[in-house]
Ligand SMILES: [Zn+2]
């Protein structure tokens with residue numbers, strides 16, 4: 001007789017191999033059909049959790065970093081939705097701006113098309129639409145849930161109108177001004193750059209010491225005297241208007257070649273060695289303050305350069321005397337404003353000197369540098385020159401070195417009405433994850449200059465200003481802005497370029513300066529960051545959803561970008577932060593921690609991962625890392641995650657396979673009637689729920705990952721599953737022991753699948769849909785996140801069993817040793833004799849004597865009262881006072897359950913199996929006959 005047929009072997013449709021790339025597509029179709037996002041929101045009550053999506057840029061395929069960002073958002077949305085909250089989640093895209101315009105204009109130029117502004121804008125719109133569609137499909141492929149059919153696009157007409165409405169409020173409140181100020185400028189892209197668009201790289205520059213002769217002699221020094229400065233930007237010398245010293249520093253005038261030079265005393269020796277002077281002779285000592293307001297002759301202009309006092313002067317390098325060009329530096333500019341200095345900036349938009357510097361007019365400043373050095377050296381004005389390599393700002397777009405250039409621009413005054421202070425106060429009050437990111441935001445806010453809002457580009461929202469045709473005065477008039485807003489609502493922003501001035505400027509509008517009534521339209525557009533800074537207002541507040549929103553969640557570079565700019569705009573217009581909690585994550589780098597880029601060829605396309613391994617593997621990897629710092633990612637990092645995936649999948653499969661004949665309504669064994677081991681697992685399950693929920697709610701998803709993995713391995717596959725296989729397979733199907741184990745498996749499975757669903761969405765849905773008798777909810781995402789059930793916890797039982805598990809671990813080591821010595825093969829070939837001198841251990845073993853062979857998976861356990869019974873070679877426990885002797889099991893091997901028993905052969909009908917198996921078969925036959 002074959003006994004295999006009498007066993008209850010597992011049955012399930014849930015395959016061992018995931019074949020995720022194919023299976024995921026089926027699941028996506030199911031979600032699409034049931035409109036999972038709408039279904040998740042349906043019937044949810046008043047409680048809302050709003051995560052507002054920061055818009056990625058609609059250019060190119062999605063980057064792995066953006067996929068990570070949206071993944072974290074997806075986990076949050078799914079967790080809170082399953083926890084009973086309504087979770088509106090509207091994804092968005094940033095559609096205007098430089099990178100799109102750049103690509104589109106290049107393509108048009110290549111086709112030799114004339115780039116007319118309206119044609120260009122039209123092509124940019126089409127381009128952005130194309131990438132919105134591509135990226136949307138990519139995000140959906142990852143299983144991300146959201147209102148993908150109704151995303152917000154910053155180029156939607158209504159959105160564009162809202163940008164202008166916010167701008168108008170800021171104008172009314174006095175935050176917007178037009179001013180001459182130095183800004184980072186890319187001579188190649190010919191545009192101003194926002195702070196966030198500036199990158200730093202190593203760059204070689206001249207390093208020169210330049211003399212500024214004093215207009216009047218210095219008392220006590222008989223020879224001609226000059227102040228000596230050090231700079232790395234010779235091209236800024238024509239714009240020099242001042243020299244900054246620190247009032248409490250000690251300065252000296254020292255002699256060289258019949259002249260005297262003033263430098264900070266602390267830097268004298270380093271300056272002297274740069275100048276090749278061995279022992280400089282000090283002629284006079286003087287405090288910085290005593291030099292205040294002296295006038296010098298600058299090297300490249302006829303004006304005066306005046307000595308001013310400044311705190312930022314340091315003794316780190318140079319001469320302690322700092323060349324100031326307010327038109328070419330931000331510190332210099334602020335200094336200039338304070339001291340009423342001229343803001344000189346003789347450089348045009350291509351980075352070329354203007355006619356104001358006749359000698360070098362038309363030359364690009366970087367090309368002029370060596371000529372300036374050569375000429376001034378010849379004239380004896382530069383005393384020493386060399387070259388240095390230092391960190392220098394460059395354009396994020398084209399990698400060209402940037403210049404600071406003063407230009408008339410539109411600014412957002414961040415100091416107005418205490419705005420910066422209010423933003424700082426709110427930053428200190430709201431929650432930051434991780435906590436240190438608050439400091440980063442504080443630093444970024446403190447350092448932020450006024451926000452330069454104008455860009456000299458075409459693809460964006462126009463600044464609705466006009467200029468007087470007669471005198472050039474700029475006019476920002478709310479009457480004009482109102483007209484523009486209503487035109488934009490109907491026609492989009494193109495209308496600014498097509499509408500006549502008559503349509504835009506109300507009758508009777510006159511220039512505030514000269515009274516003229518003819519105007520021309522502003523050509524500049526708004527910084528694209530202004531577009532995205534209003535998104536939570538447009539998408540959440542205007543739609544009547546709870547605002548400030550619960551969460552902003554973006555990469556760490558957004559402290560200077562979207563986090564900050566959204567805060568500034570909301571604080572100015574709504575007197576509130578737009579978010580309650582702000583979460584930041586690190587960047588995804590390559591395995592060597594380098595930035596992924598096309599240039600380096602080290603970028604991993606997310607598409608490669610999901611078509612090779614499946615999106616769930618990428619999801620699992622994302623959850624396995626501590627996202628708070630930067631993460632190294634490469635194909636080779638996926639294999640440990642693939643192993644973990646297999647363990648989780650196999651755990652699901654084992655449970656699904658063993659409840660094939662279990663109907664929870666009919667077969668459930670009540671908690672009180674469950675065995676101790678079953679109740680112990682129920683207890684552990686409650687702890688898992690509690691801790692996993694805590695981890696989800698504090699956004700520590702990697703903890704959830706480790707807990708689930710650990711539970712699957714140590715609580716389930718190496719413990720409960722291993723021990724209960726015998727009960728599940730060999731006991732009569734309807735026996736209380738087997739139904740009890742199935743009750744536990746059923747509960748563990750329904751908990752685990754739901755608990756893991758936000759992380760491993762595809763596989764958990766697949767498992768959910770594979771439940772033998774189905775589930776009341778059509779999707780795991782329509783079910784509820786489990787909550788810990790206090791009545792299923794039993795601390796007393798758990799602490800006893802924790803101790804038993806320690807004993808078991810010792811026994812498993814003893815069995816392993818015996819196996820190594822070839823005393824046994826399978827553990828079932830053995831019988832154990834145990835001895836302990838610890839009364840607690842003794843009592844524990846005695847109390848559970850009936851369970852021990854099941855717990856250790858051996859064919860017999862004997863508790864001995866005398867050490868002598870154990871004989872030579874017994875194993876002594878390391879953590880538990882226990883001696884274990886492994887001996888050959890008694891009796892014969894049962895052909896059905898593989899346990900050794902002296903009862904094998906006693907039943908005539910079944911000569912090869914043990915009495916336990918005989919009973920199981922008879923019980924099954926009785927039950928079957930009875931039906
Ligand atoms: Zn550039």
Ligand SMILES: [Zn+2]
Nearest residue numbers: 468471511514
């Ligand atoms: Zn005028």
Ligand SMILES: [Zn+2]
Nearest residue numbers: 894897914917
């Ligand atoms: Zn048996």
